[in-house]
Amino acid sequence: MGSFKGHVLPGTLFLLVGVWHIWSSVVRYVGNPKTFRVRVWNPVPGFDGRLKYLELYLVAIGAFIDLCIELLYSTHLKFVADGVSNPSHLNNLEHSGMLLMFFIFGLVALLSEKTRFLPLPEGALCLIAATAFSVEYLLFYFHSTTHKGLEGYYHLLLVLLIGLCIMSTVTGAFLPTSFPVDLCSGIAITLQGLWFYQTAFTLYGPMMPHGCWLKESQISCHSKDSEVRGELLANFQLFSLVLSVLVAVVGSYAVAASRYGHSELRSLHAIQDGLDQD
Template sequence: MGTLVGHVAPGFGFFIIGLWHLLNHIKNHAINPKSYTSLPWFPTSKIRYLELILIMAGCTMSIAMELFIGPDRHQPLDRDGTIPSNHLHNFEHSSISITLFMYAAFSIVLDKIAPPAQYGLTHLLGSIAFGQQLLLFHLHSTDHMGVEGQYHWLLQIAIFISLVTTLLDINYPKSFLNSFARSVSIMFQGVWLMVMGFMLWTPQFIAKGCFMNLEEGHKVVRCHGEKALERAKSLVNIQFSWYFVGVTIFSLSLYLIMIKLYSKKVEYQSLKNFEEQEEDNEDDVEAQKKRKLEEPRSTFLQMGKSFAPMDMESS
């Protein structure tokens, strides 16, 4: 993961999943605001488990890159079978991928079996995955004091929000705002991971007074002196705030657009159903009128027959 591609690829995955959840949560709430219920994942019409399959595929690729493809000898262990210090971060990143794979796999199993606690357990698995991610980034083996450490520290804020909102979904499945915040936090994780990839491993984007240095098999951003380091960290904080504002504006704009779009569809369907009901009522009224017009006529004929002239000859 300690490369541009190693951050951009998983970041794009988090962004797509977060955006997918955000779109579906807004759509469901717009169509059924009173009966809205938060879902941990969303099936597609053609392939029900597409979202979960993509998560498992991405996690498998990540584990393969971290442990077998990325290392020089295509395996992360030392000759004596121990984990060398320069591969500790590979095991940390792959552990996150393993937990996310476990979440997706058990989500499919729970959906097929459909136990009573299906959705609660699925949310719990998601919170375990985010908890594992938060723990490993908080105790990351890479530098905690440098520029990369500042990016990781701010990333933990987004992960923490994802963790808390996922746990709250267990007891508050009907809270749209909680689901909205969770989707935005997952999407923002992806955005920030992609920003990290470009800003830490693209030489022209490195802050003034800092440089790339090869340490223990991977490149790390270092700065000339404490002043340059503090300036670089401040720039990271400013980036975080700008991207956070940008994601917030994007999310709220998307909400307003989709609410307006799907509310019109719901109103149109309701109006159409109302018109059909009115037509049925009119048909019923016409039928009742016709019956009423026919009933007097038949009664009159019957009365005429009863008052017919008497047959004098027979009498």
């Protein structure tokens, strides 16, 4: 069983990284489509380069802080009970494994970019990021905390979004010049962050569906019909988030094209218009 804070914290990290990825991908593409390359992380411009690696620091430090909360604070260091792994904290240990992988990705990327000890191409960093997403996927798919009913449905939708993160990141390693792939990666990460928020507010906050309730760390519904209505509401919530993100992406593209659009971009659009007319 999770908690409101336990979903909001990782959701915030994914949301910040995803939104920044979308904006950076759009700006880099409209700036010069011919030189566009997929990036698994995006530097922050300006400030004399002092914030260039802010995204990687956010991933590494954020994952490390969340790791410490799951591994040290939530477990109270009671890893063993009666000579075996403490069953009360297996979910915390699983979360720690997931967070460790994102911390390793952030650390490896920083070492690759800032030192000469681990020079890795962008494709390799994409595969390392995909490995972290894969561990997250396996965690939520084979969770020791059995997700059933409405709670299970919300986590099933989360697993689907994580799968989209894996596919888009892996594809980026093999199609390093594809703008749609890079943009899809940012959209998937953003949706994952938003869905963490949606799960927190629905299952552990004020948006609990009518006929369902949270009691003794369990989500229960008055009847099967109430549970089905909750699942239909989850479908509508996900659709609303997808639509909102797509509208925001189109808006960001329009803004970026008007401010940073390269002449090459206009020529590509002119060529495409000519092909459509033919």
